[in-house]
Amino acid sequence: xxxxxxxxxTNFIATISHELKTPISSILMSLDxxxxxxxxxxxxxxxxxxxxxxxxxxxxxxxxxELLDMTQVETGKISLTLQPTLPQEIVLxxxxxxxxxAEQKKIFIEIDCPExxxxxxxxxxxxxxx
Numbered sequence: 001x002x003x004x005x006x007x008x009x010t011n012f013i014a015t016i017s018h019e020l021k022t023p024i025s026s027i028l029m030s031l032d033x034x035x036x037x038x039x040x041x042x043x044x045x046x047x048x049x050x051x052x053x054x055x056x057x058x059x060x061x062x063x064x065x066e067l068l069d070m071t072q073v074e075t076g077k078i079s080l081t082l083q084p085t086l087p088q089e090i091v092l093x094x095x096x097x098x099x100x101x102a103e104q105k106k107i108f109i110e111i112d113c114p115e116x117x118x119x120x121x122x123x124x125x126x127x128x129x130x
Contacts, residue, residue, distance in 0.1 A: 013071050021064050
């Protein structure tokens, strides 16, 4: 019984993730069109709103990808392509994803990450959500 419920949960999460990817991708394409000057000029406030919506949509797309990854881990079907990566790159990526929201709340992030840290093994595709 427990295995059946666990399988149903994993299958549900995978299905929902797939279903969310299409509309989120469509939103991102629409936002890119809004940014196109051939469509019309936009002011700086509109540009900031579009950028914020784009970043939020990209974040949602990344979350759905992570949900799919989670279901692959649970079913043992995940494959990783590990390669040497600098920890600074991981830290910069993580802070960039929250930078605008933090600044909107008057929170400024300062990174103190020594460049002498050795590289770590990471799957860049999973890290950056490509």
